[in-house]
Amino acid sequence: MSTWKRSLDAAGVRDPESRRDYDRQRDLVARARRTSYLAARLLLPRALLPHVVAATAMMHHSDDLLDTGPKQSRVSAWASWEREVRGALETGVSTDPLIRALLNSAAARPGLRVAVERYLDTATADLEFTGFATEADYQAYVDAYSLPAFMLVASLLGPEGDDGRFRAACRTLMEGSQRLDFVNDLAEDLPEGRLGIPAETLKRFSVTAEDLAEGRESSGVRELVEDQIEASRVRLRAARALPVLTQGPGGVLLRTVVDIELLTADAAFARGARLLRGSASPSVPATARTLLGARRTARGVGGARGAHGAP
Numbered sequence: 001m002s003t004w005k006r007s008l009d010a011a012g013v014r015d016p017e018s019r020r021d022y023d024r025q026r027d028l029v030a031r032a033r034r035t036s037y038l039a040a041r042l043l044l045p046r047a048l049l050p051h052v053v054a055a056t057a058m059m060h061h062s063d064d065l066l067d068t069g070p071k072q073s074r075v076s077a078w079a080s081w082e083r084e085v086r087g088a089l090e091t092g093v094s095t096d097p098l099i100r101a102l103l104n105s106a107a108a109r110p111g112l113r114v115a116v117e118r119y120l121d122t123a124t125a126d127l128e129f130t131g132f133a134t135e136a137d138y139q140a141y142v143d144a145y146s147l148p149a150f151m152l153v154a155s156l157l158g159p160e161g162d163d164g165r166f167r168a169a170c171r172t173l174m175e176g177s178q179r180l181d182f183v184n185d186l187a188e189d190l191p192e193g194r195l196g197i198p199a200e201t202l203k204r205f206s207v208t209a210e211d212l213a214e215g216r217e218s219s220g221v222r223e224l225v226e227d228q229i230e231a232s233r234v235r236l237r238a239a240r241a242l243p244v245l246t247q248g249p250g251g252v253l254l255r256t257v258v259d260i261e262l263l264t265a266d267a268a269f270a271r272g273a274r275l276l277r278g279s280a281s282p283s284v285p286a287t288a289r290t291l292l293g294a295r296r297t298a299r300g301v302g303g304a305r306g307a308h309g310a311p
Contacts, residue, residue: 003041010047011108018104021097022050025057028098032060035260039291043253043298048156051105052250055112055152058102062119063149066126074127082120089113105156115155119148131209132198139175146178147171157250169242173254176235177261183228184268184279186212197228217273229269236261256294260287 004026008019030037033056040052065077088094088103106113125144132138150170158166182189182196189195190213202208205224212221239245240258248254263282271280 003046004049007046007049010045011050012047013050013104018100021101021104022054024097025053025101026050029053029056029060035287036257039253039256039260039294042291042295043250043256045249048249050101051109051112051156052153054098054101054105055115055156057098058116059149059152061098062123063126066123071127078124078127082123085116086120089116109156111155112152115148115151119152122148130193131195134200135198138179138196138198142171142175142178146174150174150177154250154254157254158248159244160248165242165244166248169239169245172235172242173239173245173258176232176239179228179235180232180261180265180268183225183232184264184275186275187278190276197224201228212276215276217276221276222273225272225275226269229265233262233265236265252294252298255297256290259290259294263287263290 004023008022013019013022026037036056037053040049040056044052062078062081065081066074068074069077084094084096085099085102088096088099089106092103094100094103102112102116106116122144125141129141129145132141147167147170150173151167154166154170158170179196185196195209195212199209202212202224205220205227207218207220207224211218236258240255240262245251245258246255260282263286264280267280267282268275
């Protein structure tokens, strides 16, 4: 029996249709977020893996609707999706395989339902985003969109009965992670009219949005990129140092997420102003070493062999 099928069994997913629903989400996540899926498969307790896959599929599909295509189409697509998800949460019924898997997971893990509702309340912040005037605007975006989106998954990974400290740790993580995403994705975002570095920060380095859009790899752009990456590193390291981040059942995975983000930051820093031509990724050997080290830790945390995913 495969690891995935054993995970469905451990999560109590027995109904054939429900298992097919989860299978479809597993396939989507494995294609779209390959490293994330591999990390979850290696590091999570089996009973948790299907629920994390369903939450990740929700986050990925929603992000696509919010980000892809002309704004009018995105607004319409999101409104339809939001109505469908909210209706399903109210009635417990859906014809959509993703939503059915999400409903099943929310029934098993009530914190997920809360996270979904919070996310839906503010997700349209991403529809309106084209850029930030100030650092305060960036921080507001993290609160309105980045953190609620991340909590779709993180709500399943933290300690039960969170008193607010775990969410605060996730907020620190996302402040760093989102800033890294914005600088690493400059080449992708700029042609779409999106710039995640605040205008006041550009001014501090005597860089304009036009400089970035036209691919001018000046010393000012290099210094700007290095500043944003170092600011990201500071928050990622701060999150990694918070014990509450790793106290839940997904603690090893969360620590690994931070470690891979720091590897990505190193790769982006080395690329410098050339990020205007394309994003950076950590090397395959470095990522593999991180995952294997985390796997050894997960086995120790999980106790008996087989408590976590595939060997």
